[in-house]
Amino acid sequence: MDTSGRKQFLDIEKEFLQPLPQSDYQIKHYKRAKVQKMGYVYLCDDKNYYSVPYRYIGKQVEVQYNQESVEIYYNSERIASHKRTYKAGRYTTIKEHMSSTHLFYDSWSPDYFVNLAGSIGPQTSQYIEKLIDQQDYPETGYKQSLGIIALKKAYEPDRIERACTLALTFEKCSYRTVMHILENNMDKEIETESKSTNIPLHTNIRGPQAFC
16 A cells, blocks of 8 residues: 555644644642631642632532642532632632621731731731741631730730740740730739840840850
């Protein structure tokens, strides 16, 4: 048979060719997840949250995502689609997904809580920023941050500021640490010591080992 691969391509196959994609191919990833009580799915790769319609709260869903987008499926039906974000701790929200009792979560972010803590003082803001940054799940840090900010209902802002200043000297941040300092009046002891020595309270304290 007088033929070749090139001739077969030109005679038979060429007319069925389609244009090459204009954009690069993107790998799609798949994960299973449970819709949390607030109506969000957590994507652990970026430590971010994406909303789904609130009627799916508690359901198991499939998350399909690539470099640009995040899609969420329930029983093979797409129930949400979002542009992917890479800044940790973000809540990406479509307001129509939220019930009236969950809409306030739309504003949650690390910056939101740091700014909220500013009503108490700069040391509290710094402590909350460090606390959220230490968490594997940002939501855990948000809840603890709310607890610390709520302490102003029971304690003066100056006391919370001193407690956070002391807590910043510890390696691990938590609501329980600040609460322990306040309950045991450790912040008052620091204030007394500071006044007796006339040395401003600060965290830049070096021990004897620094001079060895």
